[in-house]
Amino acid sequence: MWNFNAGPAVLPLPALEHAQRELLDFEGTGMSILEHSHRGKAYEAVHAECKALLKEVLAIPEGYTTLFLQGGASQQFAQVPMNLVPVGKSADYVITGTWAEKAYAEAQIVGKARVACTTKANDTYVRVPESSEIKVDPDAAYVHITSNNTIYGTQYHSFPEPGSVPLVADMSSDILWRPTDVSRFGLIYAGAQKNMGPAGITIVIIRNDLLERSRTDGIPKIFRYKTIAGEDSLYNTIPVFAVYFVRNVLRWVKHEGGLTAMESRNREKGKLLYDTVDALSGFYQAPVDKGSRSYMNAVFRLPSEDLEKKFLSAAEKGNMVGLKGHRSVGGVRASMYNALPVAAVKALTDLMREFASKNG
Ligand code: PMP
Numbered sequence: 505m506w507n508f509n510a511g512p513a514v515l516p517l518p519a520l521e522h523a524q525r526e527l528l529d530f531e532g533t534g535m536s537i538l539e540h541s542h543r544g545k546a547y548e549a550v551h552a553e554c555k556a557l558l559k560e561v562l563a564i565p566e567g568y569t570t571l572f573l574q575g576g577a578s579q580q581f582a583q584v585p586m587n588l589v590p591v592g593k594s595a596d597y598v599i600t601g602t603w604a605e606k607a608y609a610e611a612q613i614v615g616k617a618r619v620a621c622t623t624k625a626n627d628t629y630v631r632v633p634e635s636s637e638i639k640v641d642p643d644a645a646y647v648h649i650t651s652n653n654t655i656y657g658t659q660y661h662s663f664p665e666p667g668s669v670p671l672v673a674d675m676s677s678d679i680l681w682r683p684t685d686v687s688r689f690g691l692i693y694a695g696a697q698k699n700m701g702p703a704g705i706t707i708v709i710i711r712n713d714l715l716e717r718s719r720t721d722g723i724p725k726i727f728r729y730k731t732i733a734g735e736d737s738l739y740n741t742i743p744v745f746a747v748y749f750v751r752n753v754l755r756w757v758k759h760e761g762g763l764t765a766m767e768s769r770n771r772e773k774g775k776l777l778y779d780t781v782d783a784l785s786g787f788y789q790a791p792v793d794k795g796s797r798s799y800m801n802a803v804f805r806l807p808s809e810d811l812e813k814k815f816l817s818a819a820e821k822g823n824m825v826g827l828k829g830h831r832s833v834g835g836v837r838a839s840m841y842n843a844l845p846v847a848a849v850k851a852l853t854d855l856m857r858e859f860a861s862k863n864g
Contacts, residue, residue: 509826652678657803682767
């Protein structure tokens, strides 16, 4: 079965098998990791290893703190402005899709927020902006971007440089897809359920000066970054299994050769897919500008909705699932996260060629 789901998504088989092997007896403790206390020794080691592996794999420099939180990336839409926008200040948002719109809407509820750039045109999004298009307020608390737009299939291939204004990125759908210079960011957040593991845990990587300056006044304790950081993400009960599983995934990433290996595999998959779309451009149409094409979520259309339905059912017959475009945009979306093997994209592109020749 080839799983092209957008998230929750395909997980590395070795990470699943590892969990299966020790589900009933975690490391000889006689019980499952699911049953261990989040304050016990067994879990403590998992917690520490997960944090250390993330630091190693993503090359997080000194001067940053990693937090494990719940509530998904959607909670961060609210929590980032709650913590980082001081009274009387405002935050800048770059709007490149639905998730960016949602982040901006939450920030407007919390405080003041401003659009520094939008790439919405003809009621849709087909690109991310050039750095020069983003008009940053030099006084803004931060500039928020969405590094990969899961629904529209666009992705930044170089990041904006907002000078002294901290860059905040929602990397939910492309964290770990390739080596990333974390030092360019004031804060990175990502839900785990695409490249990192199961739903239920969200990672926040925050530069320490921003953490130190983050707000506490008028913010419930549970939503303060300082509370979570002060307790090493164990302020309240953490979803132990989700962290455990992210650890397994990070072990796999490291074993495979780290983010350089992830990138080359992801580029191979992306090239295969987009080359096929371009070679059959009389039949398949990729709406996204070439320079903004996402390696994580490739979207394309067929000549009619009827043919799209037929294509999706042919894909299912060929054991390929999760290819239906997001309900808000339609079409076909192939999510090709780290754990999706190249063979899956080969199977998909074989089907694309066969389908076009039969129906074109
Ligand atoms: N941001 C992006 C880029 C996403 O793709 C998603 C979910 N697909 C979210 C935010 C929302 O994530 P969650 O469901 O974890 O709140």
